[in-house]
Amino acid sequence: MGLPERDEKSASGAKPFPGRPSSDAPVMPVAGAGGKGLRAGALGLFSSVAIGMASTAPAYSLAATLGLIVAAVGRQTPVITMLAFIPMLLIAYAYRELNASNADCGTTFSWATRAFGPRVGWMGGWGIIVADIIVMANLAEIAGIYSFRLLGYDALAEHQVWPTLVGVMWIGVMTAICYVGIEISAAIQCGLLLIEVSVLLLFAATALIKAYTSGPQTAIHVSASWFNPFDVPSTKALTAGILAAVFIYWGWDTAVTVNEETAESTRIPGRAAVISTMLLLITYALVATSVQAFAGVGNSGIGLGNGNNSDDVLSGLGSAVFGSHGPGIFLAKLLIFMVLTSSAASTQTTILPLARTVFSMAAHKALPSRFARVHRRFLTPTWSTVGVGLASIAFLVLLTVISHDFLADSIGSIGIAIAFYYGLTGFACVWYYRRVLTRSRRDLLFKGLLPGLGGLMMLCLFCYAAFDVYADPDYGKTSIDLPVIGRTGGVTVVGIGALLIGVVLMLVVTHEHTTALRLQRSLLPDGLPPQTAVELASRYVPADSRTGVGGDWFDAIPLSGTRVGLAVGEVTGHGLRAAAAMGRLRTVVRVLARLDLAPDELLLRLDDMVRQAAREEVPKHGASGAAGKRPTDEADLGVSCLFAVYDPVSGRCTMARAGNPTAAVLPPDSDIVTYPELPAGPPLGVGGLPYESTELQLPPGSIVALFTDGLVQTADGPDKALGLLAETLTRYRHALEEFCDRAVAALLPGPANDDATLLLVRTRVLAEDQVTVWELPPDPAMVADARNTTTEQLGAWGLDDLAFTTELIVSELVTNAIRYATGPVHVRLIRDRTLICEVSDTGHTSPHLRHAETDDEDGRGLFIIAQMAQRWGTRYTATGKTIWVEQSLPP
Structure with a gap:
């Protein structure tokens, strides 16, 4: 991440960031609403509320x-319609809070994926698919029936085939409208909803007035x-009533x-959800009270308890309320038209x-990518819109052919799917925001308590409906004899069976993502070993959507002379290839x-490796494009890396980067967080500018945070993210592990759109009595002085047991x-x-270990040193080379 230039720089060559973002902080691209190519900003608050209310089909639902x-x-009944509003309102709050953080049109699928992983998220999306396809078939059939009733052909309305054919036509028409554009859909919904609500209110007012007059x-x-x-x-009656009443609110x-097609996508949709549920509460309570006052609850005639009228x-009541003469005939027909438009609009x-x-599921690779295509002109989903229309038609025709009773029972199974994905959304909200629930009372209430309570209510309704009420063989019109279980109600069989089909599909679809995530975690270090140079803490946060498992990594590599190498990197692709590429790159970096x-x-050597891999990929995949080349995974996806070396003897830290990773530095005696001005370097494999290093002098106790872009790509932008990082760093500087937790909680209250890594180090400096250095002139007589000085120093350190071997090592290397x-x-x-022994000279030729023959006059010294040493090697410097040897200390 490149930071803009400024006229004045601090002494360390870094820009200060005192706990909050400055006006010249960098701007990075963030994923937001409309990022998938839909028409952003097409809807406002009124249109969103209208769509939310129209989706519930108020007239048909009542x-x-x-x-x-x-x-x-x-x-x-009136109070039950009001009580059913409570769990819906609680879940609406969950939708509002989750949408504020991640405005993704996949809703439950996306949020549950980020909270619980791809498998749970996939099942949440499948729950929506099941509920919507089933209700589409039933709504289309209702639209077909009421089309004939409106025209006075009641005999055809009771037929099995003709309403199905008209229902298929209704699905086709509404699919075409949705295909053409979201604005047209919203305009039609606003008009139909206005008619529907007006007639409902007129019907309720007339019924209530006549109940007290004539x-x-x-x-x-x-x-x-x-x-x-x-x-x-x-209690059973109460639960059964609420279970039935929940259906009338579903759809908001x-x-x-x-x-993603709404203005202010993180705010307006959540408000629209809450407002629409409240308006539905008023409408339903008024209509239920008025209709009950007029018709009563008897089981004969127009009484609401008459089973012959329970489906409509x-x-x-149309003719009874409005009358059968004059305007009453028109209003009664208008009531039928209202139910027709309600089902059609829904x-x-x-x-x-x-x-x-x-x-959204296709965009996140949870379904075939063909369903993620967007129309170039209308900016609406193409294959997904047409596909769901065809799937609904197929489901309607299939169940009509199998059994009309089975189609009737399928409408009850919708409640199982509704309770499943609504409850999952409530729990996802609690888990998604679990790290910030104690941040404020508002967070605890709206992100924790209310969604959690809504999720529990939906869980109770799900269990009661699926395994008690609907499982009764006498419930509904069909029952099925299941192996082991016995005869079970058709509603439960359809509802639970549809969800179980999703489990099977989920295992197949999410297999690649699960494998990629497992590979990614296995390639990262299980734990960072303790280092003398620094105190370490780290976090890796994967994005759990299918496109999120990528190639971010971090590492701390022990180097010679107690130095440590620090690395963070990112392969900006996703899936198995990105994880495998990350593993290769991390291994190369360590080597x-x-x-x-x-x-x-x-970085230059690493860049060569990426380019070589690009050339080797051409024979594997064949030529493509004008240049006849296919770039490798790393080159195609892009590779970023920041590598730093810290020396605890001198306190110097040398950094270089490829791409845009950056670092934050907090000195021990200051509350000002700085971001070093690292020279820009191109991503690996791209070519261009050469890589350059920057050297910083870090006092002991300084804190350095290395991180990838995913940590600061929040919905509020990088300015606030960097400010939160600086604020958290100054507040929790004394406990690195706690800082890591707090930083992740503040910057990523829910899983991010991309993987995120954070590597945190606190620098140390070796004490003066741990290091001794002396210079010798290039005189062979000085070899004896080197041996004597070494023996004296080891005696001072209490390491006399190592005197003989260390003398031999020093003697050979100095000679x-x-x-x-x-x-x-x-x-x-x-x-x-x-115990580390280093001998430096001005030569640039490194000695090589070899097996000396019996008649060789030299070549044995280095072989002997290698046998006595734990490790040894050569380090080149600007003035020559250093040969170092490590020996284990006595127990």
């Missing part, structure tokens, strides 16, 4: 559900007991699903979230670092230096975890 609620709880014999006055849930006969989440209570608004869920190369030279090089010779002894 017509199909009021009778079921009355059968369960009797006169307490109502039928079934009319009853509104009572306070209707709103007392404790008057419900039993469409307002969030179109978030509004059509039978068909359209069901295509919208379903297509976008499939589109090159052990050669004691300078950071800029190491070779005087013999084969010119200029002074420097000897340095370091007492650390090992």
Whole structure:
């Protein structure tokens, strides 16, 4: 990440960042709404609320559900419609908070993936697909039936084939509208919803007035007991009533699903979800109270308890409320038209979230990539929109052919899928924000308590519906004899069976992602070994969407002379190839670092390796493109790397980078975080500018944070991210592990769009009594002085047991230096975890270990040293070379 130039620089060559972002902080691209190519900003708050309400099909939902609620709880129906609002509101808060952090049209799929991993996320998306396809088929059939009723062909409405054919036509028309554009869809929804709500309110007002004036014999006055849930006969009746009432609120989440096409995508969709549920509460409570006051709860005639009318209570009440003469005929027809438009509008608004869920899953490689295509002109999903329309038609026709009763029972199974993915969203919100729940009371309430309570309610409804109510063989119109289990209600078989099909598909689809994540974790260090030079702490945060598992890595490599090499890097691709490329690069970095190369030279060698890999890829994949070349994975995806070497003897840290990783530095006696001005270097394999190193003098106790882009690519932008990093670093400087946790919690409250790595070090400096250095003139007589000085120093350190071997090592190395090089010779002894002996000279030729023959006059000294040493090697410097030898200390 390149930082802009400024006129004045600090002494360390870095720019200060005192706990908050400055105006000249860098700007990095971040993933946001509209990033998948949909038409961003097409919808406003009003359109979003209209889509959210229209998706619930208020008129159709009331017509199909009021009778079921009355059968369960009797006169307490109004309060049940109000109680069912509570879990929906709690889940709406979960949607709002999750959308504020990640405005992805995949909603539950995307959020659950980030919270719990790709498999759970895939099942969340599958739950949406199951619920929407089933309801699409049923809504289309209802639209077909009411089309004939509106025209007065009641006999055709009761036929099995004709409503299905008309329903197929309705799905086709609404699919075409959704294909053409989101603006047209929103405009149609606003118009249809206006008609629907107006007629509903007129119907409710007329029914309530007639209940108190000229109502039928079934009319009853509104009572306070209707709103007392404790008057419900039993807990089972209460649960059954709420389970039925939950269905009438379902669909408001469409307002969030179109978030990538909404203005202020992180704010307006969440507000629209909450507002639409509240408006639905008012509408449903008013209609339920008015209709119950007019028709009563009897089980005959127009009574709401009449089982013959339970599948459509509004059509039978149209003539009774509006009358059968004059305007009443028109209004009764208008009520039928309202149910028709409600089901048709809900068909359209069901295509919208379903297509976008499939589109998002395909964009994240959880479904075939063909479904992620966007129309160039309309900027709507193409294959996903057409695909969900065809899938709904196929499901409608299939169940109609199999059994019309089975199609009727499938509508009940929607409740199982709804409770599943709504509950999963509530739990995902709690887990997604678990690290920030204690940050404020608001976070604890809206990100933790309310979504968690909503998730628990949905879990209870799911278990009760799937394994008690719907599993009863006498419930619904069909039952199936299952092996081992026995006869089970068809509703449970359809609902649970559809989810189990998703489990099988999930295992197949997520196999590659799981393998890539496992490979990625296995290639990273399990734990950083303790180092004398620095205190270490690290974090790796993978992005758990399918495109998120990439090639970020970090490493701390022990080098000669107690130095340490520090590296962070990023292969900006995803999947198995990126993880494998990361593993290769990390291995190469460790090998090159052990050669004691300078950071800029190491990056140059690494760049050569990437380019060589690019040339070797051509025979594997064949020529492509105008140049006839296919770049390798690393070159194609891009590779960034920052490598630093810290020397605890001198306190100097040398850094170089390829690409845009950066570092933050906090001195021990300051609260000003600086970002070193690292020379720009091209990504590895790209070519261009040469790599350059920067040297910093770090006092002991300085904290250096190395990180990749994923750590600071937040929805609020890099300015705030860098400010949060600086603020957290100054606050938790004394506990590196706690700082890592706090930094991840502050910068990544939920998993990021990209992998993120953070490597944190606190520098140390060796004490003066641990290091001794002396210079010798190039005189063979000085070899004896070197041996004597070495023996005296080892005696002072209490290492007399190593005196003989160390004398031999020093004698051999100093003799070779005087013999084969010119200029002074420097000897340095370091007492650390090992005893390190270094001899430096001005020569550039490194000695080679070989097996001396019996008649050779030389070549045995280095062989003897290698046998006595734990490690040895050569390090080149600007003035020559240094040969170093490490010996284990006595127990």
